[in-house]
Amino acid sequence: MSRPETDLLDSLPAELSQQLKDRVDRALLEFIRPNSASQFAQEAPELAKFREAIAQNDSMDDREFLRIFREFVPTTNYEPYRPFIAKFFATPCKEADVKNMFAPGLPYFLAMSSMTSGKSVKTFLKYLPPSHLLQHPLYLALPPSEGTTLSPSSLKYSRILTIDCEDGQSKQVTVCSLSIGFLRMAMNWDVEHDNERLDLWLPGQTDPYAISSVKSYRAFFVLNALFALTDRGVTTIRFFFANVFVIFLQYIEDEWSLLIDCIEKGIIPDVENLGHLRAPLEKLFKPNSDRAAELREIGPPGIQGWAVRVWPDLTRFIGITGGPAAASVPKITHALGPSVFTQSPGYGSSEGGVAITYHKGDPNTDYKVVLVDVVTEFLDVHSNEPSEHVLSIHELVAGGHYEPVLTTRNGLWRYRMGDVVIVKGFAPEDGLPVISYLHRREGGIVMAFGTTCTESQLTNAIVSAANRWIGQIMDFTIVGDDRDTPITYGYLVEIGGEIGKDARMAIQQTFEDLMAANDEFRTAFWQGRARKPTIRLLKKGTFTEYRREKCDKTNISISQVKVPVVLSDQKFREWFLERVRIEL
Template sequence: MESLPEPTRSLSTELSQQLKEHSETALSRIIKANINTQYVRGAHEFINFRAALVGNDLACRDHLVKTFRETIPFTDYDSYSPFFAKFNQQPCREDDVMNLFAPGLPDYLTASSSTSGKAPKVFARYNYSSDTKAAEHQGASAVRTLNGGGTTVFLQYLGYWCLVNVEDEDGGVVKTIIRGAGTAAFRRANLGLGLNEDQARMSTFLPGHTAPYAASFIGNWQSFLLIHALFAITNRSVETMAMAFINTFVDMIQYIDQNFDLLMNCIKNGIIPDLDGIAQFRCHLEPNFSPNPDRAAELLSIGRPSAQSGWCGRVWPKLHAITAISSGAFSASVPQAQMFLGPAASIRALGYGASEGWIGSPYDPLNLNQYKLTRKEAIEFLDVTRDETISSLTQAWEVVVGKRYEIVMTTHNGLWRYRLGDVVEVCGFDPYDGSPIICFAERRSVAIRFSDFTTSEKQLTDAIISAAPSTIGQVLGFTVVVDVRRAPATYGFLVELAGNPGPHPELASQKILDSLVESIPKIQDSLAKGRIRKPTIRVLEPGAFRDYRQWKLEKGATNVGQIKVPVVLTDHESVEWISNKVAREF
């Protein structure tokens, strides 16, 4: 791989001017495209914006940009949802949804992952095929670029919730729009998968993929991963793997370990196992799976994944890379994933996206938390140390290396000024075009709150990740609750370990506390006054978070492969479910 120059820590006058010119041109383009949409004409947030443009020349870029920045406040989902509700009407009329947020009709209606337990937010995405092209490097096109004509294990769900038929006044269907998970829509667009082609493709393989197309529509998490695993381990030629999150890979390997004897028998005899949720796909899977006793014998001689480090390198000698989101809380799964992979295969960053839009592509794919800001959309930066008003916004050419900002997005999908809730830190600038290089820090709204202080997602993550290896052992996953089982309340860490407990589990609580006190000195005073006690640490049964993802699907979540375990868990039902998986407490 060609080495990349290190990000520069400041912008030259020339690069700063180039970035400003590009950013304002992009914003002007978005304004002109969306200024006459139903949303801009109807939402009260745009009253001052519309008034300021009356009688003015819309061709004047500087005036458009200045007016946008001075008159449009932050917009949130409460502003967006009454307009989006038109897609829920029966029938969904063309006149009601045409030019709703952007010109024309959307290609997809994509949902957030709903980590908090609340109803997912759904967004209209327009010109989605061009959206995927905005992800330079390996971001949106990970399968194509990493595959390179070779063989890939594609662990991405391609199904959807439902179809929305947009009808004309005579009841004729003008367009059918997929409504589903954002990652599935993104991948479908990237791979050029038309809705009408799904059924015809079910028994076929996309170029280079190890499993039939039908495998990507299985809605049961365990069954989805086991079927993909079955086809993957049968194929010795695997070179790459692609998935949304790194824990998907870990879940798959754990399922292989747990069901090793079953899978060996299936490979030996050419059998598709009887699994939940695959009945309708069996007719597409069975013709593509033949007995392979030689491969079964080879796998048996290698043994289970848990029996050795670097298992993947022996099963797939050509495997050299897997691509997945591995930053933030997902970084906890990276050591276990690398242990399964061995030294010959690397983990590469997938990119930085959200249901609201694409944010950035990997600058250096081997740096799992370093992204080059997209140049297609208009992204502003809200200084987290200042008031939460538009006067505190910083533009891309004005950001300072080392400072943290909340992302504010305006995209070709709608002329809104949407606070994403993601806090990023500026790492530098691309020396070629000046684009900011950012790393994800935390979710701004995610925190543990006590009367005297608040603890952020990053502070909680840093505390457990730093304390665990020398005390309780390597953490595979974790979540934090407010532990009120006895007074006073405290931080309750619920962790799943990658292996056996570490050398000094009895020291973990104090080490976590020391880390938290270092970043939040007020904790020490609260301890002295008896307002808080030392953190509690409860170790979960092996596979607890993997089972949690399956449980969420059974509870009605439909974002297969997109279910996240939140750093801070507040949903009472989820807290109770996880608490029932506790194996021991330190």
């Protein structure tokens, strides 16, 4: 579909710049004034100079408070917060020990990071925001939609923490993904009453509540496919990571006969580990022979526009298509057809929501920074200034590459995200910057020859080469290939369908693309310190199995598992290499 033309400003007029500066100041004060009384702000060594400056200042008006923040609060990473968060995992956990830890009161839940890098899990406290913000797109786990939405929702949580309160009662707090926490927050669902909701439908969704509690990976996808195929009125498909939709389609294809037979007869298939969830699902699922006949005539996924034949009212697909998910875009667009509008859900992380989709640009890659959950400052990644030279929004330059730094409603102080974004320009209505994600700042493999290709360079090279020479990529990851010297980028790729007859040409094209994209790599090659990348193809279903393994190993939700562009986990590196079926 055609995209609207962007109307971004290349620079900020003086009046708009001042208005934006004032708006940022108000938002920043809204966060740091109450959070400055938190345990973290009062005890963290990193904020010692901030506390000292506050104590020595008799006049504490807003202007002076902001000056002290900007002058004395350094940038931070996760380590300063770790010992404070650990107090929630103590047994027993007393309210007095964790109250007002990062923000006033007790958190609603603890959000888990997705651990893409293979490092230990990070958790972030999430407090209940002001009630009027619960309807903001950043907090909406189930955005409104005409018709029904296909958006498989898991309520799987890692664990439940019990806080012993001062009044003799106890409070249970879940440790879960951000999307699950926001869903529970929006619906006011506590874990104590989960079993009482098994007969409910998630509002406007194709899946009943009971499916969100299914723990088996295969059962989760099969049951979501069953109820989604039965519902002809789907208007929106939403998968947080777009490439998970490819897995969903693969389950439909593999289980097509079973699914159609179940729809015709109104039965829940014999999938594993349903237990007490089977009865409510059987109660909600009715036979539909007409729909079964219609689906049989359409057939399983494969033809272009299959999705709009199954769901004639489908108009929109929402999902992240950047990073490793970019490899799945051709298959997704083939299944959806040209009439379905695609967009990203926004830009942020477990740390905080930074930006929402900018529909006046490319809704898959362009995001408008908002001042709702965080105040975002920036580090110029190409600057020679010290890392503490933090830029405010109104100081940015169109075309500049920056690392976002977050001060959040939930108590993070100048937290470095580690991403690199580009500023596309400024929204004319309010001056807020429109950004696009580029790559992780330290996301590449530093090879023996000392160069690092970025995630986006590595991704673009293999996606382009595969589309031309290998076939449709289902997923990929990259490891350091040290079987020869010097070490090089070792692509591990899973494709769908047959291998192209000239697949080996993909190695040369990938190499040429990296040479063109990265000056350091090109120099290292001509000096004999680098060699061509390698490409090895994996067995069918490898990445589906990987996601299942990650779910079981980390107890995070199915929807949160993402595949790293660069794999650092040594155990999973060997796991992938055992599944190589051919090398190009």
